[in-house]
Amino acid sequence: MIRRHTPSAIFMHWFNALCWLLLLASGLALLANPDMQPVGAWWPRLWNGALGAGGLLDLHVTLGAAWLAVYVVYCLLYLRREVLPFLREIFRLTPGQDLAWCLRKGLVLTLGEPAMRRLGLNPELPPQGFYNAGQKLFAIAAVAGSLGLVLSGVLLALSRGLTDAENLVQWALFVHLACAGIVAVGLPVHIYMAALAPGEGPALRSMFTGQVPEAFARHHNPLWLTEPDGPGVMRK
Amino acid sequence: MARYVMAVDTSRCMNCRACILACQQRNGLRYGYYRNWVRRTPDAGSPSGFAFQPGSCMQCENPPCVAACPTLATYKGKDGVVRVDKERCIGCGSCVSVCPYGARYRDPVLGVADKCDYCAPSRALGLEPACVQACATRARIFGDADDPNDPVAKILAVRKVTRVEPPEHSPKPTQVYLGETKPTDWPRTTALAAPLAMMHVVAGAVRWLGALSLFGVVGVFLKELVLPSGSGPRDPDKTA
Known part of the structure; x- marks a missing residue:
């Protein structure tokens, strides 16, 4: 077994997941106008019945503030050890290889390898580093989306005291919805690939134990294993 | 359920503006902010030389403000009155900018939309809206249009009704004018922000x-x- 995730990164992943799901659910419930949100009027009604309108807004803002506070503390404490290496890793893009990986992986999932071979398509995936191309894309969307959500969310939460802020509030609301939407669209794919897809069990388990089998890493992340700051460094 | 309607007889209005002050007092509005108004238009045919037209939120049947509200803090009640749930309002102001009548403003302290709700809190205690009570000439008549014994239903049954509405995409105002009123061409259809x-x-x-x-x-x-x-x-x- 080799170490893939630190305990702090594991904690932040699950803390983030919980906050994200609750904030997404309550946010879509706050946006009650069915023309301005994607799920329809039944969802806001469900939540309003449970919490009341004021309670829902309080929950959303409190949860958002707690999420932001924990992230700020984490980023300050682990900036050099985890945050910057994580950002370097997800922005280490190789457009041609990444695109090939995403397209082939999508076809492998939907058509299957035999069908691809019959059609004369190459189902072999380009070798990947610590994150595969799909993970990098989703992580970039999540980081960028979260930054947009934080900026617009703080503005929305504080805008009650501002005068002549209507235009700013309207744009913040738009950014808030767009950023949440981008990540929400990717969320089902992330959950499937990490938790439900056949053969991905070790990856899911590693989000609890921090360890992956060496053979699994060799298959999924061969470039990571040969990197100078690869798992050898993480093992220390 | 009652269907509340206001009918305004502009020929009775003498521009004393008691309705505006009474509304401010009753609803504790901030200095310099109004929920209702009296429009003054030069009119040679009038003894004063002006035509006066009291107004407030028109409590539209198809309110653009409700469609513009992202959180549905603004809603049309079953009694026909368009109201603002201040707990839900996030102060985005889209209702303010979309209203063809300019009947809304954003409260500068609470940061939420404010508008006429026919004095909902005091109406619950059995009082008429403040503007109706304060009007010395009874230019504003308010009541339940579905109750045939209500004064407003009786007068709507016999008088010609004028609606002041934008030329296109009328939101169907339910606050109406009795007989003729001037001017009628001022509301504007405004696009959503x-x-x-x-x-x-x-x-x-x-x-x-x-x-x-x-x-x-x-x-x-x-x-x-x-x-x-x-x-x-x-x-x-x-x-x-």
Whole structure:
């Protein structure tokens, strides 16, 4: 077994997941106008019945503030050890290889390898580093989306005291919805690939134990294993 | 359920503005902010030389403010009155800018939309709206249009009714004028603010892309259950 995730990164992943799901659910419930949100009027009604309108807004803002506070503390404490290496890793893009990986992986999932071979398509995936191309894309969307959500969310939460802020509030609301939407669209794919897809069990388990089998890493992340700051460094 | 309507006889208005002050007092409005108004238009035919037209939120049947509100803090009650739930309002002001009558403003301290609700809190105690009570000439008549014994229903049954509405896309105001009134051409159809109009587009895109993502994943999951992609030598569970 080799170490893939630190305990702090594991904690932040699950803390983030919980906050994200609750904030997404309550946010879509706050946006009650069915023309301005994607799920329809039944969802806001469900939540309003449970919490009341004021309670829902309080929950959303409190949860958002707690999420932001924990992230700020984490980023300050682990900036050099985890945050910057994580950002370097997800922005280490190789457009041609990444695109090939995403397209082939999508076809492998939907058509299957035999069908691809019959059609004369190459189902072999380009070798990947610590994150595969799909993970990098989703992580970039999540980081960028979260930054947009934080900026617009703080503005929305504080805008009650501002005068002549209507235009700013309207744009913040738009950014808030767009950023949440981008990540929400990717969320089902992330959950499937990490938790439900056949053969991905070790990856899911590693989000609890921090360890992956060496053979699994060799298959999924061969470039990571040969990197100078690869798992050898993480093992220390 | 009552259907509240206000009918205004502008020929009786003498521009004393007691309605505006009474509304401010009753509803504790901030200095310099008003929920109602009296329009003054030069009119040679009038003894004073002016035509006066009291007004307030028109409590539209198809209120653009309700359609513009992202959180539905603004809603049309079953009694016909358009109201603001201050707990839900996030102060985005899209209702303020979209109202053809300029009948709304954003409270500078609470940061939420404010407008005439026919004095809902005091109406619950059995009082008439403040502007109606304060009007010395009874130019404003208020009541339940569905109750045939109500003064407003009686007068609506016999008098000609004028609606002051924008030339296109009328939101169907329920506050009406009795007989003739001047001017009638001032309300304007106003487009929804750009960011909120774009939210319609984003919501639609997320709806379709989200469905594609969700059903795509469910489809692949079911396909794997029925037709597993096989466990060749590349399956890491087998080689681990």
